[in-house]
Amino acid sequence: MFSFLQKIGKSLMFPIATLPAAALLLRFGQDDMLGIPFMSAAGAGIIDNLAIIFAIGIAMGLAHDGNGGAALAGAIAYLVLTSAIVTINESINMGVFAGILSGIVGGLLYNKFYNVKFPQWLAFFGGRRFVPIITAATMTILAGVLGYAWPPIQDGIDSAGEWILNAGMFGVGAYGFLNRLLLPTGLHHVINTIVWFDFGTFTDASGEVVRGEINRFLKGDPTAGPFLSGFFPIMMFGLPAACLAMYAAAKKERKAIVGGMLFSIAFTSFLTGITEPIEFSFMFLSPILYVVHALLTGVSMMVAYALDIHHGFGFSAGAIDYVLNYGLAKNPLLLLVMGLVVGAIYFVIFYFLIVKLDLKTPGREDEDEEGAENAGTGNKAVDARAYHTIEALGGTDNIVAVDYCTTRLRMTVKDSDRVNEKDLKRHGAMGVMKVNKTNVQVVIGTAVEFLADAMKPRLANGNPAPAAGSEAEVIEETTAEEPAMKAIVAEDFEMPITGELIPLSQVPDEVFAKGMMGPGLAILPTGDTLYSPVDGRVVSVFPTKHAIGIETDTGIEILIHVGLDTVNLKGEGFETLVEQGQLVQRGDAMLKLDLEFLKANAPSIATPIIFTNLTEQQVTVMKEGFQEHGTASILKVE
Template sequence: MLSFLQRIGKSLMFPIATLPAAALLVRLGMEDMLDIPFITAAGNGILGNLALIFAIGIAMGFAKDGNGAAALAGAIGYLVLDGGIEAINKDVDMGVFAGVIAGVIAGMLYNKYNDVKFPDFLSFFGGKRFVPIITSAVMVVLSFVFGYVWVYPQAVLDSTANWILNGGELGVGVYGVLNRLLIPVGLHHVMNALIWFDFGTFTTEAGEVVRGEINRFLNGDPSAGYFLAGFFPVMMFGLPAACLAMYAAAKKERKAAVGGMFLSIGLTSFITGVTEPIEFSFMFLSPLLYVVHSLLTGVSMILAFVFDVRHGFGFSAGLIDYLLNYNIAQNPFTLILIGLFMGAIYFVIFYFLIVKLDLKTPGREDEEIEEGSTETESSDYDAKAYHYLYALGGPENIETLDYCTTRLRLEMRDREKVDEKELKRQGARGVMKLGKRNLQVIVGTSVEFVADAMKKQMEHGHHVPEGVQDEKVPPVEQETEKVPSRKVKEEDFQMPLNGNVLPLSEVPDEVFAQGMMGPGFAIDPSEETFHSPVNGKVLQVFPTKHAIGLELENGLEMLIHVGLDTVKLDGDGFEALVESGQKVEQGTPLLRVDLDFVKANAPSVVTPFIFTNAEGATVELLKKGYLEKGQKGVMRVEEGGKGNE
């Protein structure tokens, strides 16, 4: 049942994505904006047909391949259901429920009958063409049932809506708490659909009846907006303050690695109101904080109600919607004051609990169990999809793959094959198991592109995408029977260029800083040409030219990774001066880099030097700070030990 409800919640994401456009049109056409009535009417054309839009979107979401035939069946199913019910009893109004029911049934019928075959004289009506037909037949039966029976659940829903909408502080507070508590299982979308799009009615000056908190607020209902206003202080101030608290509580050596992530997701919440990247950053690491966050959301909702604030949004409670609807809100500036108060409360409570209880929020994980994640989401979705599929046990281990706003939703054949550590190393912010086979992977707002890339690879074969190198495995062309010496003497390595030498722990990237790719150190370069620091040969020049693999004469392998997240530059700013298989000596030019370009287009030019096959060896950094090209005595590698010293 939980999985079924989650599919409904996921399917609602597609039609809900139309709301920002509708809200923008409604708002821009009003008298205090552009004063163009037909623009407002155009926006209300969307808001007034949400049940039909839901039927289409949910049918597509339930269909196993998202085919348009399912969407058409959903639309036809809703029209038949609504028309049949109205003919029986005009007082019955199912609202968006009719669209949800039609969409679910149309999607399920599509999955069952999309490939049905008939005799030749009926073959035209076979396959996908049969789905709208069978959907219509089912809806005729349901319209007869609901035409007589729906009056009873409608009475229950009406009484429930009246209690919630007229429950004062308690009603908005309970809604705020439940809205957050249901996010981990993805059911908040279902509850939001009822409050936002169905509960409450309002008759406009033109005589049109509109339903739901959002629609009523945008059309001037003086009683609407109380169930939306309290989210603004949380999303614009509270959660960004929680990010600041987690950053302040992070370990000193980890602040550089997590700071960029917290800044990015904090700004996302403040500007757009998308909060799931923040919430999933601590939801699984510290469930106590998430319960506190849910309760504080209820407090914010109550405060907004007590101070008689009405505000609304078409997408979410971020700065964009706050400014867009400012002129039609009631006491909107009060939300700023409430927000500053909630921000202070969030920071104090989060920081106190994190430090006092030693909660393992990002940046405070124990090193021996830290799983690490790439804090910056790569725009190379094909590469990320390849690694995700590998960590999920391969395409053959995935029964179904869907996504919502920030999460991949999967049904696995064998969930025990999933490598959670590898998923998080590749950038996943969390992994959640539901039931026996269901799995959710929190990716972030780029989830749609990652999911599409995964589906393509599942259809056409799970091969390494062109231009992508899996840096977790040793570079190619290695001699497998050769057991390399683990020693590198001081004179065997010289500075490849002028720059500041840093220990690996100071690299502002968690994967490198924690030694997940191997022991080593880093250089912050101050000139553009990298020379070979060792004698040996070039194992590989990466297709994007941002990295080079070298093999020392003793068989040890070194990865020189110029800058961080530079693979996304697709070779721009890099010029390879050697080729794979070429022998090199200390001082041989390897790579020329346009430092100004890379600095402007990548998070950092700090360059890790990683020994990728030095298991059981220790890299000892002998000198730090600014050193000149050709200088020796910088480092050495000794047998035994664990990574870096």
């Protein structure tokens, strides 16, 4: 369960990153600050939609591949749930909890059904397209259940609120505790609404009767404020100190990564009193810390009540509201003294619990182990190869950035002279090109994506030595004999696109022209549709759509790379007609091209067709010049 909660917590990091900017926009746009309505509305657009943002973020984070299809499922789950449940009981308001629940359901259903197969007549609705369908059906059923199960829970919250309002110091403490404890569910708004806008009455100088703790305080009621004062030490000092504790307890190699985030959300809490970015950063990663935080909030509320401090806010308990409402407050300086003490307590308790219990707060997650386990294919050999590739490139301090295209690593380095070409080839590289002093391209093959994904977490963690046994696996993997490949007879290979056949050596790219990727041929296309040249299975459709990998039933791997440097077009000019894993026959359409766009934006439209895993076999090109797509006997492999 803790592991599952940690996954949810990590999933929230991305949407949480948007909250500090939203909080500042929201606060500074208020009438008592800059008075710019559209600025506050821009911030409110994010803050008011946290539920659906969390639904999207959690679903995408739980997805095994982080696919956008899971994010869509999370959004659909939330929209179905919130729209359907109010038809049963229009008073239901599940708040952020509805988004969290929707994200979990959407993510889990994506992992379960992303590769489901249907009969041919229903095949369009298979795979990832089925996920939104099953999500909508599941959430419809769940909405029916919660439509009757949730109101008693909500009523229980209302009843607790009535007791809190009439229980003096203990009621104030209970309110502070429940206010934080219920934040993940959104039900704290139920209590807040009663306390802030309905609790108590006061007649101001003009004879107007106002209700609620906030309104009464701002109108000058000397008895108002006890249900608001205790939040200031928590939001201005306590939670920023918790951020400092999380930074101090973070792994050394992760401090630089989490430091900026922790500082920004701590400053946001201090200045504006918006604490959700901090609280959501650890409530799921380390629930025990969140319970401690809720208890400390209750204690702060009780101490402020005992010291007869009366202070309030119009927005939240941050420094802005502290200063703006200072003149209306009673004993406001005591809040600063309380804040310093509260900050010290938060830092000591949080740091002690994080280190003692090894809690997985930001910067302490098991990134190194997970990175090695999940990188690329998850194979130890890939992880070990990533280690040696990094070392051959000059080590972590020489590598500035890792990028890749269809077949090669595109590395930005500090000094290309430190790159050891011999070691790179020893560990599987087919070729190395030092473009200039800071750019190096390493030809890997179609498995480049797995290697790059394995290298990135290693770079973040200082490239530790691989686990024992991995080295042997790499050696075995790179030296084992390739299985014998059957020939491709001429009749089994057709022209994949209308155009002019040219020798591979005429392709204006050294990697292809020198056969570093393998033997083959090239085409200067004039047609706008790429067809499968063989019977086989689509093993890769690159995210930028410019290249497709096919494997024949005899195990021969074919890479079709449309144009040169077309990876930089980010998919523009291409429309894929097949999916990874799909079976294709000769003549099946796979890719639509905007040929005029490609000619205008790519260095060349030369399209290499490469056989990437041949060892002893020879590729013989049997035709030349212009050929229509579908023409047989283009080449043979024997």
